[in-house]
Amino acid sequence: MSTKRLTSRQNRTIKHFIKVIERPEKYAPHGDMLEGEIVVEGPRPLGMALERGAKVRSVLVTEDFLKDDRHKEIVEALLQKEVSVNVVDRALMKEVSDTKTPQGIIALCRVRAYSLLDIKKPGFIVVSDGVHDPGNMGTMLRVSDAAGVRYFIALKGSVSPYNPKAVRSSAGSLFNINTVLSKREDFIKWCEEQGIPIVITDADAKESIYEFPPTGREVFVFGNETTGVSREIRSHASKVLKIPIYGKAESLNVATSAAILIYEMVRKIKSNLSR
């Protein structure tokens, strides 16, 4: 087996892992830097990343992990792809990992974000305009993927879709969906040029998601957990929809709202209730 043993925290590979874990926002795609690196931790997320063709550059793994029969498949897949597999002891793994209970394997993956210009055939698009919580971001990526959404646009000011917690919450969907990074003003201009209507949600809207007939060629924008959709996007929205509240709750969490709206739009599109 072509593995290497690393023992020192001073080793170049180890130091690189630590750098990427400590400052994920610097190494992940961001702004105009569309290519970048992220760390994927644990056998399940990594297995999903591999299945979806993620480019794994190198891996840190413990002896225990390698010995465990349950991980045979993933280890073989890595070796077959000629990934550099580095064996470390548990103490060193613990030092590198950012989780309380390291799961025995950490991988450095190359990922590529898209720009607006890369969007070939705009369809049903989901947009984050300032979503702040990485758990919400990951959940939105996952539900968008489940609904068959092809492009997910994260506007500047949103938490990075490549944030380690967002990657975990997305349960592999980050690797399935095309993630687009854009500035707010470029996005607005792009929607105008393409003739794509901007649809936002607001608890005070008059029209409900159940009344709206989607064409299947809209952008659905979800805003910040506290302040909602930004003023700029709001002033360019061609439709404001609400999710009706029948009980005493004041509002819904943004990821929950996204799930309900996205599935309702897809239901209509699939059953030809759209325009």
Added chain:
Amino acid sequence: MSTKRLTSRQNRTIKHFIKVIERPEKYAPHGDMLEGEIVVEGPRPLGMALERGAKVRSVLVTEDFLKDDRHKEIVEALLQKEVSVNVVDRALMKEVSDTKTPQGIIALCRVRAYSLLDIKKPGFIVVSDGVHDPGNMGTMLRVSDAAGVRYFIALKGSVSPYNPKAVRSSAGSLFNINTVLSKREDFIKWCEEQGIPIVITDADAKESIYEFPPTGREVFVFGNETTGVSREIRSHASKVLKIPIYGKAESLNVATSAAILIYEMVRKIKSNLSR
């Protein structure tokens, strides 16, 4: 202003707060103990609890919090309800609080759970059968409340709906909805006696949530994040439904599934598409 100043960690009130924070599962309603105490932290959650008539027993607050004009309303509401308001310094607050950045106010509230016998008119009921993550539990409480669900049943083996993180994620909805605690076998017996069909979700089901016409008198059961709905409940289910996946995601998070299913059922019930 009838406030008291507490300075010692040895004070009885302080010690009681610490006990409830350290072992919430002991003091919150659980098993057959339907009355209990929980700690609510931060002005927003506490404001919501107060609005919904929660019984606040006593409060710890910092001087800074009291002085802040933004908190005038909540402080007045507490004094009006003759809650014992205890002023502590920031160091002591930090020692008591279970969050990294204490928000200046912590309250001890009396809460009451319900038993199956307390359910007067069963309608659309949501059930947790082993949901493990408190964030998911809180999100499920919130979306159930938003959809106008009156009873939420947490079966034994689920994380407590009174878990501090669940209370935070529910954003006040824990105080709006009637939370029922029950054992699995009692619940199954109750459904049989009441003639209430048990509906579960499963990614491998043949029928989708879009094909199913609800009567508005069902229990919708959501299972554990990893293992799904338990064998016992599964063997008594009269209907197994799936949420269709159109993309590459393997599955949906349980709280997301609950949101999509609950809102789809309510949509049908409200628009008389039900049986």
